[in-house]
Amino acid sequence: MICPKCENEYANNVEICPICLQELISEDAFELLFLRKTNWVVVYITSEIIQATMIKDILENEGINAIILNEQSSSFPIPGDLSIIKIKVREEDSDNAMKLIDQMINE
Ligand SMILES: [Zn+2]
Known part of the structure; x- marks a missing residue:
């Protein structure tokens, strides 16, 4: 309790x-x-769930809690079923999270 x-x-x-x-x-x-x-802030937006999952894994390996939000972008004037996947972390983790994501993207 x-x-x-x-x-x-x-x-x-x-x-x-x-x-x-x-x-x-x-x-x-x-x-x-x-x-x-808790304030959760978006640190990365992608349309690939594989990439989103990879980023979540990397963040959680570093002890940062991450959540994946999958939003179907039906309001977008783009044909096809493109989805918007947002990765959110706690506000206090966002600086570290963005650094880690930068490193990952640049590798
Ligand atoms: Zn108390």
């Missing part, structure tokens, strides 16, 4: 954080909350 305020972890039988007097939430619930309150 985790306190959503001070982010301390407690044993399962504890229900209230003794520091903040906040009701504790499960680790899963905390992770969802954390994802929602």
Whole structure:
């Protein structure tokens, strides 16, 4: 169980954080909350899922959480089923992520 305020972890039988007097939430619930309150920024856009997956792997090897968003570009005036794949990382990781992506692209 985790306190959503001070982010301390407690044993399962504890229900209230003794520091903040906040009701504790499960680790899963905390992770969802954390994802929602974190600013995710786009660091790369591609139309190839293979490239997107490669970049995600490289970032995660460096300990950077990355998410892939696949958006079908139906509103684009381009024929065919071109898709736009965005790679997002947390704002604080974006500088490092962009450096890593640059290195990868230049290799
Ligand atoms: Zn607390």
